[in-house]
Amino acid sequence: MSTRFVTGALFAAITSALPAAAHDLTETVTPHFEKAITNIPGKTLKVVIVDYSPGGASVPHTHADSSFIFAHVLSGEVESKVNDGPTQIYRTGESWYEPPASKHLVSRNASKTKSARLLAVFVLDTDEKTLTTPIE
Template identity: 75%
Template sequence: MTIRSLIGATAATLAIATAIPAAAHDLGETVTPHFEKAIPNIPGKKLSTLIVDYAPGGASLPHNHAKSAFIFAYVLSGEIESKVNDGPTQTYRAGESWYEPPASAHLVSRNASRTKPAKLLAVIVADSDEKELTTTIKQD
């Protein structure tokens, strides 16, 4: 099984799963948690997945990720612009992915299109006792 078919199967499974109520934000994003489970062979770690839906022109506020959170992001549809830490702003299209190391600053995360929606799957491995996976960066 390839990573693409695995992600496709995971996305299809998530799409038919009973969703936890989504959190809407003012900038045109909706975050829907789908799965969280302790990793049985890695004590003290959990795996979480969520879907981020971006309306046309939608964006996430700049945020920090938890010190223990390793994140794999996969674009399900549309195009997403992302900037992590001091890296360049990059555009990822459906079927493309990136990762974010623990304690990253996610400075740009937005739909690259002003006319079409975009959707992202985030897979997160973090400490089991980690309560906040993201914290908004205060803008002065």
């Protein structure tokens, strides 16, 4: 094999991997807390932390039909659109809520250079196991 062939193959492999990596920016969801609400039978409180890398985003999704959600930006800026509401940017310390059976059409890091972190608190039926479902 010639050096030119090996160099060309290596260059092609590296450059073809770059676009895939650029489009692989998603969120990381970490369970943080879960507890049955003893004075509301059949309801559970679940808390997750969502970390967005620079430019990271969630796919459009729905949440469990029974879930009421409180979202609070821990760091950075998060762009969000729920149902037919406006697309808004929430900054560190700002919050919003999502009523049951909402469609979360936009959820992403508003920055291409800095990370963002979000705390999401769910109150939902205890038998609901899936918090999010992608919208097809």
